[in-house]
Amino acid sequence: MTEIRHIVFDIGKVLIHYDPDLPFSRLIPDEARRRWFFDNVCTSDWNIEQDRGRAWGDAEALLIERYPEEADNIRAFRQNWHEMVSHHYEDSVAIMLGLIEDGRDVTMLTNFAADTFAEARMRFPFLNRPRGVTVSGEIGLIKPDRAIYERHAADFDLEPAASLFIDDSAKNVQGAIDAGWQAVLFEGAEKLEADLRRLGVH
Secondary structure (H helix, E strand, O other), X not given: OOOOOEEEEOOEOOOEOOOOHHHHHHHOOOHHHHHHHHHHOOOHHHXXXXXXXXXXXXXXXXXXXXXXXXXXXHHHHHHOHHHHOOOEOHHHHHHHHHHHHOOOXXXXXXXXXXXXXXXXXXHOHHHHOOOOEEEHHHHOOOOOOHHHHHHHHHHOOOOHHHEEEEEOOHHHHHHHHHOOOEEEEOOOHHHHHHHHHHOOOO
């Protein structure tokens, strides 16, 4: 196995918390109705298109045309996004900052809408510490498409075989492996520490 020279972090659910239920448990208190809303209206498939670069106004208009009675809740998704990212994970952020302080080459690769990422960067200053970041919404590519891994490697001059990707999604981990990277599934800071030790990184 090639020695790891580059470490690439995902952001959501690895460094910062993300949970749409946080505001919507207040906006739609009935759990069954809230589940219906996320399963049928503001779905993961709908939200991922903003990560691919679709404007929020276009995304909202599309749903409001289909579900006019849900207009307020549809608009509330973006309006209350800040509540969905309620905090960061101190332990995994400490791992990332420790790697940077040790002189490791650390970058980030994330599925994130461009405007919400700009907001996240202001709220969580540690997101400015790595050497750089590829944001899906800024380049029109999303994980686990192979093209986004190739773009990140090219933009940051990474050798894929010497790059370790850390993500909470098994699909995204597999996407990195398919692109020739090494990768581990994030399941908490303790496992990440163990994975890094096993791979000779930390």
